[in-house]
Amino acid sequence: MFGKILRENVYVSYLLTVFRLYIGWKWLHAGWGKITGGFDSSGFLKGAVKKAVGENPAVQPWWAEFLNGFAIPNVEVFNVLVPWGEFLVGLGLILGVFTSFVTLMGLVMNFAYMFSGTTSTNPQMVLIEIFILVAGFNAAKIGLDYWIIPFLRKQILRKGEQEAPTHST
Template structure:
């Protein structure tokens, strides 16, 4: 019953819009700050890998292996992907454009940060993103997704020729 409310109720759409705007703002400001002020991920990645030791490690060994074998050697890739990923997720959520995809990729980044031993706002953003994803289209109804759904039904795409199966 609650899922139906999230997916179809117009009042839920309004509530979800506020949640979506909050989560989007958090992502956009984080990403924009990294894009404009510069971003260095090496220290964070090395610090996360170091948290995988001791009696009660904050980072699981398999994640530390990933960090040491892939992320740290390719730190420049992460220094580009993280700021742009955060910025694009933020824009998607703020505009209500590809809402479910933006929320999904935001959650993946949140989980990567949490797996690396940080908490901050990550659990809160994951929780709110779960509501956005469960709500589906209703979360983006007041946004670009809603406009595309409303006006996109009349779009006509050119007829593509049928493909024929290869003859043997």
Template structure:
């Protein structure tokens, strides 16, 4: 019932826009800070995460440590470009409401990567807001460029009339 409300209700599209804009600002700020600094290097972050793999209750699980050690660190230069530009583009997509579901999915992927690496910061609240936006589907980008871009690309939104009925009456 709640998911249906998120996906179909006009009021929900306004609430989702607020969630989307919050996430977009956070991602753009994080990405732009790294891009504008001139040189971003994630290898120190990855090495710090690897230090948290050991012990009785490791903050970083061994399987993630293996990924960092065997994939991410040897390809740090690729990650040094992907992280700041990924953050910035996710934020831009969310701010514009363009390819919203893809943008929020990529943002959630990065949030989980940071959480897997043993950091908390704003990631849990961004995951929660991102999950709500993702669950809403097309309604999350309805007040944004998705309304026109998706139509232009031939991927039409479902032809259903948005309701203004309260959550308790939609069944």
């Protein structure tokens, strides 16, 4: 029942727009700060690996292995992906463009930060992002998705009709 309200109620769409704008601003601001501030993730990644030891590690060993084996050797890629990913997720949420997809990408980044031993605003953002994701299109009705999603659906259906095999008897 709660999911239905999130997905269909017009008043909830206004609340979800406020949530979407708030989370979008958080991502946009964080990303822009990293883009313009000479961001380097190597210290963060190495710090996360150090949190994987001890009696109660803040970082699970499997995640530390991923960071050591993949993220740290490819830190230059992450130095581009992180700031631009944050910025683009924020922009997408603010504009309401591909809202479900950018929200999912925001969730992935939030979980990556939490897996790396940080808390900060990540749990709060995750909770709000889950509401946005469950709401689906209702979270984007007041945004560019209002026009983009129906257009894309129409294009996909039109392409499907063109490619459908015709059977003659």
